[in-house]
Amino acid sequence: MTKRTPQPKTPARNAEQVQLPAKVAAASQPQVAPKAAHPHESLDRASRAAAAYMSAGVSPHAFIEAWSDWALHLARAPGRQLELAERAQENMTKLMAQSLLPRTDAAPAFVPKAYDHRFRHPGWEKLPFRNMQQGFLAVQDWWDYATDHLRGLRPEDADRTRFMARQMLDLLSPSNFPALNPEIIEETRKTNGKNLAEGARNFMNDFVNTVAQVHEPAPEGFQIGKDLACTPGEVVFRNDLFELIQYAPQTDKVQAEPILIVPAWIMKYYILDLSPHNSMVKHLVDQGFTVFMISWCNPTADQADLSLEDYRERGVIAALDAVNAILPERKVHAVGYCLGGTILSIAAATMARDKDERLGSISLIAAQVDFAEAGELLLFLDESQIAFLEDMMWEKGYLDRPQMARAFSAIRSEDLIYSRAVRRYYLGREDLPTDMGVWVSDTTRMPARMHSEYLRGLFLENRLTAGRFAVKGRVIALKDISAPIFAVGTETDHIAPWKSVYKTQLFTDSDMTFVLTSGGHNSGIINEPKLARGHHRISRRTAGALYVGPDAWVTQNAPQPGSWWPAWTSWLEEKCSGVVPAPSIGAPDKGLVPIVAAPGTYVHQT
Numbered sequence: 001m002t003k004r005t006p007q008p009k010t011p012a013r014n015a016e017q018v019q020l021p022a023k024v025a026a027a028s029q030p031q032v033a034p035k036a037a038h039p040h041e042s043l044d045r046a047s048r049a050a051a052a053y054m055s056a057g058v059s060p061h062a063f064i065e066a067w068s069d070w071a072l073h074l075a076r077a078p079g080r081q082l083e084l085a086e087r088a089q090e091n092m093t094k095l096m097a098q099s100l101l102p103r104t105d106a107a108p109a110f111v112p113k114a115y116d117h118r119f120r121h122p123g124w125e126k127l128p129f130r131n132m133q134q135g136f137l138a139v140q141d142w143w144d145y146a147t148d149h150l151r152g153l154r155p156e157d158a159d160r161t162r163f164m165a166r167q168m169l170d171l172l173s174p175s176n177f178p179a180l181n182p183e184i185i186e187e188t189r190k191t192n193g194k195n196l197a198e199g200a201r202n203f204m205n206d207f208v209n210t211v212a213q214v215h216e217p218a219p220e221g222f223q224i225g226k227d228l229a230c231t232p233g234e235v236v237f238r239n240d241l242f243e244l245i246q247y248a249p250q251t252d253k254v255q256a257e258p259i260l261i262v263p264a265w266i267m268k269y270y271i272l273d274l275s276p277h278n279s280m281v282k283h284l285v286d287q288g289f290t291v292f293m294i295s296w297c298n299p300t301a302d303q304a305d306l307s308l309e310d311y312r313e314r315g316v317i318a319a320l321d322a323v324n325a326i327l328p329e330r331k332v333h334a335v336g337y338c339l340g341g342t343i344l345s346i347a348a349a350t351m352a353r354d355k356d357e358r359l360g361s362i363s364l365i366a367a368q369v370d371f372a373e374a375g376e377l378l379l380f381l382d383e384s385q386i387a388f389l390e391d392m393m394w395e396k397g398y399l400d401r402p403q404m405a406r407a408f409s410a411i412r413s414e415d416l417i418y419s420r421a422v423r424r425y426y427l428g429r430e431d432l433p434t435d436m437g438v439w440v441s442d443t444t445r446m447p448a449r450m451h452s453e454y455l456r457g458l459f460l461e462n463r464l465t466a467g468r469f470a471v472k473g474r475v476i477a478l479k480d481i482s483a484p485i486f487a488v489g490t491e492t493d494h495i496a497p498w499k500s501v502y503k504t505q506l507f508t509d510s511d512m513t514f515v516l517t518s519g520g521h522n523s524g525i526i527n528e529p530k531l532a533r534g535h536h537r538i539s540r541r542t543a544g545a546l547y548v549g550p551d552a553w554v555t556q557n558a559p560q561p562g563s564w565w566p567a568w569t570s571w572l573e574e575k576c577s578g579v580v581p582a583p584s585i586g587a588p589d590k591g592l593v594p595i596v597a598a599p600g601t602y603v604h605q606t
Helices: 022-026 038-056 062-073 078-100 130-144 154-169 183-193 194-212 282-284 309-327 339-353 375-380 383-396 401-411 413-426 434-440 448-460 496-503 550-557 565-574
Strands: 232-238 242-247 253-255 259-262 289-297 330-338 359-365 485-490 512-517 537-541 580-582
Touching: 038 383, 062 154, 062 383, 078 130, 078 194, 078 253, 130 154, 154 375, 183 413, 194 413, 232 309, 242 309, 253 330, 259 309, 259 339, 282 289, 282 565, 289 309, 309 330, 309 448, 339 359, 359 565, 383 448, 401 550, 485 496, 485 565, 496 512, 496 550, 512 565, 537 550
Parallel strands: 259 289, 259 330, 330 359, 359 485, 485 512
Antiparallel strands: 232 242, 242 289, 253 580, 512 537
């Protein structure tokens, strides 16, 4: 293999090209690509890239190292070995007692984890399936105990070993085998085997689509721009990195200060503008806010050299410049979701360092600034694993969609992989389309340079909160931010764990309101008020107040029923200076004219 040579980036295409204000235009120019590597290094990287494709992007060295570390420490811990033997004996005793004296009304000795849905069918409560289920859960319990932290063992190796053990057990679960799963047996009898025929068809369809990397169109009733991402608006600015959408006002009077939303580039933006009933964008517009949204491009090999700095300067700052050109002399309420919140934090700290006071407030939604406790995604990341990913990206110019999807699915493999496989391939049931499901399957690519910088600088080295993250050669500090902050974490988030999100309070000094809401990374955020589900906790920390740890914070703040959105919109209104007549779309006198109707063109890139 040979390294693909990046093609020169083209300026914005044009029937849509506009005369931009000088500051915006300067930020829109692509940067020069770095110098090519030595040919010998290219040979090595090509060889490693081939190995990475064979292992689906997983570094075997990283996992072998974890198993070796765990096994060697366990081998020299006779006391722990006795504990494990006793645990195995206890679990076997429980299983035998339950098998010899079966009682249908007795509580099971072992229960699945809260997120494990594999054994919900009533058939698992009957013999012999109950014994198979309990045997599997007993083994799972023993391995969880065996891979617990051990003195001298690196904590990340213990966690990684537990993860790998769980992956192997999930593969061998009795729920995955037709002859051992009562739900499959019942369905096969009921349909005379039609479910297996339908399942085989589903399997072949998924297999072909995976091999060919076919991106299936959205099902009927879930069309982007018609059913999803359908809040009215116009793209008012475009460069090679993003389109900026300005949404049409729905009220005669609006809050004077606009909102700029920065979504993560790891996903399509319309998670925040799903169906009309649960669209955060529509909710804000209906409440009288002028809303702008960044819609990132889906990068190709020609954009392999896009950097993290590009996403800050030619992304966030360019969008802010355009908003200021449309609504001059007004502060902007900036909102960042997931990685969009991370890059917004970097941009805000840089602006604070440079005495740029254009931000009226900052909302960080399920966004991390410190990555020391970044959850199970860290299990995939060490020097060896990142080098593997870099070699894969070096050959293609980007991290492809399948690698991203596999990483997120593996974290909850029992539900996102195996339960879905059983449902599709053995029960013969199609996935029921939902707006969230359509968005989840609409994955994106990551440009090689940016993703490497992000993984190394933030996840692996945690530079932002360690005081080692530099922008334009000068270190930035989150404590320089003086704008008020509204931060949101979700209770069951396995991508941005809420205690990691909470640590934003540890590294900032400005006035902060923190919300902890029920639900996960997406379901907890997309929680429209009309549905009134779940609960949330909320409190305010005044500027300069002492830090309170997350566990103490939970005990001090009782849960409140319903969505957190009304509390957020009230907070935003308090930060505004009052209402003014609704503005027009764009600024034609400054070259920012409507280009195309929302949701634009970049959202359709596959």
